[in-house]
Amino acid sequence: MAESTLTKKGARWRVRLEPRLDEPSARQSLAISLGAVAVALILGGIVIAAVGGNPFITYLYIARASFGNLGVLSDTIVKATPILLTALACSIAFRMKLWNIGAEGQFIMGAWGASAVVLAPIVPAESSRWLFIPVMTVAGLAMGAAWGFIPGYLKAKFNVNEIISSLMLNYIAISWVNFWIFGVWSEGGFQMSPKFPEGASLPRLSEYASQIPILRGLTTHAGLLFGIAAAVILWFIVYRSRWGYEIRLIGDNPQAAKYAGLNIARNTILVMALSGALAGLGGMSEVAGVVRRLQTAPLATGYGFTGIIVAWLAKLNPLLIILVSILFGALILAGREIQPSGIPKMIQGIILVCLIASDFLSRYRVRWTRGEAE
Amino acid sequence: MDPIVILQAGVASGTVLLFAALGEVFAERSGVLNLGVEGMMLIGAMTAFSTTIATGNPWIGVLAAMIAAGLLSQIHAFIAVTLQADQVVSGLALTMVGAGISLVLGEGLSKAGTVSLLPNFSIPWLSALPVLGPIFFTKQSILVYLGYLMTPLAWYYINHTRPGLHLRAVGEYPAAADALGINVFRLRYAYIFVGGALAGLAGATISLAVAPGWFSELTTGGQGWIAVGLVIFAQWDPIRAAIGSYAFGALRRLILDIQAPLLLFGVDNPFYYNPYFSFFLQMLPYAFTVIVLVIGSREAVRKRLGAPAALGEPYIRGERGK
Numbered sequence: 050m051a052e053s054t055l056t057k058k059g060a061r062w063r064v065r066l067e068p069r070l071d072e073p074s075a076r077q078s079l080a081i082s083l084g085a086v087a088v089a090l091i092l093g094g095i096v097i098a099a100v101g102g103n104p105f106i107t108y109l110y111i112a113r114a115s116f117g118n119l120g121v122l123s124d125t126i127v128k129a130t131p132i133l134l135t136a137l138a139c140s141i142a143f144r145m146k147l148w149n150i151g152a153e154g155q156f157i158m159g160a161w162g163a164s165a166v167v168l169a170p171i172v173p174a175e176s177s178r179w180l181f182i183p184v185m186t187v188a189g190l191a192m193g194a195a196w197g198f199i200p201g202y203l204k205a206k207f208n209v210n211e212i213i214s215s216l217m218l219n220y221i222a223i224s225w226v227n228f229w230i231f232g233v234w235s236e237g238g239f240q241m242s243p244k245f246p247e248g249a250s251l252p253r254l255s256e257y258a259s260q261i262p263i264l265r266g267l268t269t270h271a272g273l274l275f276g277i278a279a280a281v282i283l284w285f286i287v288y289r290s291r292w293g294y295e296i297r298l299i300g301d302n303p304q305a306a307k308y309a310g311l312n313i314a315r316n317t318i319l320v321m322a323l324s325g326a327l328a329g330l331g332g333m334s335e336v337a338g339v340v341r342r343l344q345t346a347p348l349a350t351g352y353g354f355t356g357i358i359v360a361w362l363a364k365l366n367p368l369l370i371i372l373v374s375i376l377f378g379a380l381i382l383a384g385r386e387i388q389p390s391g392i393p394k395m396i397q398g399i400i401l402v403c404l405i406a407s408d409f410l411s412r413y414r415v416r417w418t419r420g421e422a423e
Numbered sequence: 424m425d426p427i428v429i430l431q432a433g434v435a436s437g438t439v440l441l442f443a444a445l446g447e448v449f450a451e452r453s454g455v456l457n458l459g460v461e462g463m464m465l466i467g468a469m470t471a472f473s474t475t476i477a478t479g480n481p482w483i484g485v486l487a488a489m490i491a492a493g494l495l496s497q498i499h500a501f502i503a504v505t506l507q508a509d510q511v512v513s514g515l516a517l518t519m520v521g522a523g524i525s526l527v528l529g530e531g532l533s534k535a536g537t538v539s540l541l542p543n544f545s546i547p548w549l550s551a552l553p554v555l556g557p558i559f560f561t562k563q564s565i566l567v568y569l570g571y572l573m574t575p576l577a578w579y580y581i582n583h584t585r586p587g588l589h590l591r592a593v594g595e596y597p598a599a600a601d602a603l604g605i606n607v608f609r610l611r612y613a614y615i616f617v618g619g620a621l622a623g624l625a626g627a628t629i630s631l632a633v634a635p636g637w638f639s640e641l642t643t644g645g646q647g648w649i650a651v652g653l654v655i656f657a658q659w660d661p662i663r664a665a666i667g668s669y670a671f672g673a674l675r676r677l678i679l680d681i682q683a684p685l686l687l688f689g690v691d692n693p694f695y696y697n698p699y700f701s702f703f704l705q706m707l708p709y710a711f712t713v714i715v716l717v718i719g720s721r722e723a724v725r726k727r728l729g730a731p732a733a734l735g736e737p738y739i740r741g742e743r744g745k
Contacts, residue, residue: 100527148511208724209716212458212511213652217709220645224702232699357515391526391639398462398519402498405513409506 065416073411082362085407089400096395107387114386115379123254123267127339129378131156133276134331135356136374137283138197140365142324144287145300149321151200151215152328153353154222155193157345159329160336161226162192164242164343167249168234174246181249185333186275193329194322196222201321205314211321223349230343241344251338272334276371279327283367296320328353351394355381358401429676430558437672438570439464439628443650444657444664445577446621450496452581452659453614454594454733458514459499460622461647462521463492465640467626469525472637475538481631485541485566488627489620495521496619500612507737518647522640532637541565541632564632566624570665577661590614594731597738607738622647645709652712656719659731667715671708678704 073081094104115125135152142149149155163185166172172184196218203209227240234242254267287293299306299313307313332348340347359377363369377397384393443460450457467488475484495517502513542565549560559571581587589610592600597607629642636642649671657663681687682694682701694701723729 096524096527100530150515203713203717207717207720209713209720210652210655213648213655213716214713216645216648217652217712220709221706224706228699228702231702232697354519357512358519361512389527389530391523391530395520395523395527398516398521398523401512401516402502402520405508405516406502406506408508412507 066413085403089403093396111383114383123269128382129375130272131331131335131352133374136359136370138324138327139360148212154219155196155325155328156332157222158196159189159193159332162188163333189333190326194326197325198322201318205317270338272338280367432676433673437669440668442625446618447654450618456510459517462518463622464626464647465525467492467623468630469529471627472630485627488623492623493620500615574665656715
């Protein structure tokens, strides 16, 4: 792979590609990722300009509408919370090269599970938070895990492609929730459940404004703590535990893992269930912290898919995912008011394209040499 | 609930899946997994609809859709073939880009009104056949007939022609194909383009024939992913892909029709009296895709069939051939 196809015959400047012998340093890979995002923003800007918008005003608007003051920063963090959890869900599955792209469905099923605790009702409506929140958390984790278990089991038992099966389960989850909010828990025929009682909601910062006035109007809720705790625990699992080592080994070299006697089928099921549980926790946090009722539209907005990009951009590192999900929370928050409405989605897609393309630079060293053609 | 009508409409809506699945068969037979089908279909549907509005000629719309989706697929080709990156993530990215761009460019298109559609017609003689005539050859879109022609041609091309042999060689054993002087990279680019163009045609089939209009992401509603699943079920064989596509098309139609009658098998139709039960019907195509994958995967294990050996593997010249 000495001479690249990029070389034009007879050109004075030549591009030489050399395979890197070792992993690029942390600083290099950060530079590559940031470069990829920059290229993505330029490409996105070109499309925005092509449809008659002003990319500079659009980007400036995104920055101001998401980090401009404490209030919008708090809203950005609210948007980042579900992304953080779905990205953690994707990261652990991707670590084992399990392509769980069903975080969206697992997220929705987690929200459904948490809502069922309130709406069935499993816990009486006048209960306190101390009863509601733990039960809803367990229900969200369990439903998400169940929804992740299905593609994991099918993969382990029948070698069913988990990409397709987990994606199909997204659509099934949406129909499932729709059935409940239209048919069973509908509030006066509307496509939503009744509002949850106070005890079934995660506390928001604004609730403490009477003691600390600066918190007035801030919507950041306790789901963020779930997300950060999950990220820290996941970091220890992946980098400091025996199980995490097994997961990384299976992901990097399944043959070696098999010869080492690791049970790949069992780990496939476990990791998919864990991945689903994390996404389900995200759904619980969103429904109890933001929506506070079961409703499809604000839940099924693509957090599961954004999680894929965030996980990839953060190189599957749980702690980096916290930072990256805040950036994407900003993009989604500001994107709600940008026209045409598809722009945030398009920018996300272009970022992922540029990221995956930039992986090339972490495997090859590009050298510009000045010399004669051979 | 006339079974003939359901099957007739099923063949039409199955044609969408057929084009997308045939395209994916070509790409995967060349060794490249392209998960961007959904995104390419959205680009195709949007381009076909908007071009037809602008020009008034649906044929230009179809052509533009195929070119646009084919060009989009070349992003995946560049990343997967030239940059040798992970094909799964690249395909996912392609779906997101395709969906995003089609949403941006298709803004406001849903209110653009109606367009002149592709012609529907019956085939003389064949339409007079009992049962088969009304299902396959009566008042179908010209694209449906195109699907009938394309399926056996694709099968013949892949299995019985020299270029088809090259295609299979590139997907099974690229190092050997390269040694024989076949340009692995160029062929993979070409068949990814074919896959993209056919996905674009599938999108155009939706927006200009089966369910005319532009309904943002709901235009395709996951049919691109179902097509990717069908290819696995079809064991990368065009004929099986066609059978699967038409069966899924009929299922989609059955779901719509089963909600209409007051009585179902002599009892009150639950889907009519409690419309929210229809959400379970809406799950069926997706649930069936999973079931079909289980069946296909078990069969593959039993018959020792498999995916093209190099599927998903970038070809790197000079590395030890696999």
